[in-house]
Amino acid sequence: MTLWLSQREFSKRAFKLSQTRRHLEHHPGTNPPSFTAVVEEVTEEGGVILSESWCYPRGGGQPGDTGIFMIDGKSIAFGEVTAAQSILHPLLGSGLANGDEVTCVIDRDRRDSLAKMHSAAHIVSAVANERWGAITVGNQLNTESSRMDLKFEDRELFDKDQLTEDANYWVHEDVGINVHQWGRDQIMTDDRVRNKRFVERIIDRVGGDDPQLRMVEVEGIDLCPCAGTHLPSTGPIGGIVVDKVQNKGKGTFRVNFSLID
Ligand SMILES: [Zn+2]
Known part of the structure; x- marks a missing residue:
């Protein structure tokens, strides 16, 4: 998620x-x-x-x-x-x-680095949700390394090497990253959109006759509203390394990751 x-x-x-x-x-x-x-x-x-x-x-x-x-x-x-x-x-x-x-x-180099990091963050967040039901409760991206706060149902089950492996599967698959402008019906009937109650609140806030959200799809793994900048596909991320995990209390780990070319 x-x-x-x-x-x-x-x-x-x-x-x-x-x-x-x-x-x-x-x-x-x-x-x-x-x-x-x-x-x-x-x-x-x-x-x-x-x-x-x-x-x-x-x-x-x-x-x-x-x-x-x-x-x-x-x-x-x-x-x-x-x-x-x-x-x-x-x-x-x-x-x-x-x-x-x-x-x-x-500054194109900086933007491109951040788009790469942001695209990687979608994957890290999504695979943590897929495997452990983790919810992303915060994140801070940078060009060299990034961090993500993940709240787990059972934090004891988390394994950072497994997270690295799962994330790199999607990098190596080089799946497409697509941007859609979708209305309420399309968003709310798509099974890939998780946390629909939260998303519906966003749609309600947009308001109007036919509110549209910018939905970002990482094919096969993630679909969510997002205003960030992204790569065209996951392959150019290169590789993701989860290198440090910190205890943030309340079932939450701060996961630090970087990219390899
Ligand atoms: Zn995004």
């Missing part, structure tokens, strides 16, 4: 953000193209709000994009993108003003 947004976070991000999260239109979420936009506002804190942005804003355990703005032959870096009311690009230099037209160049 992989639910990347807690209900609170989903509510905060999906329903209060005034700007369109255009990165959602891209799948695969690797190799993001540069784009041109107009600076609408430079906030007092130095955050740039663009007329539109394809940057991934931090959320769901996945760090936001970083990159540079190009304007008049010079470049100005921006730090990790976040989303509050708008998508914010924290400026790491000076020289931008309202009305400027900039080319926004997302």
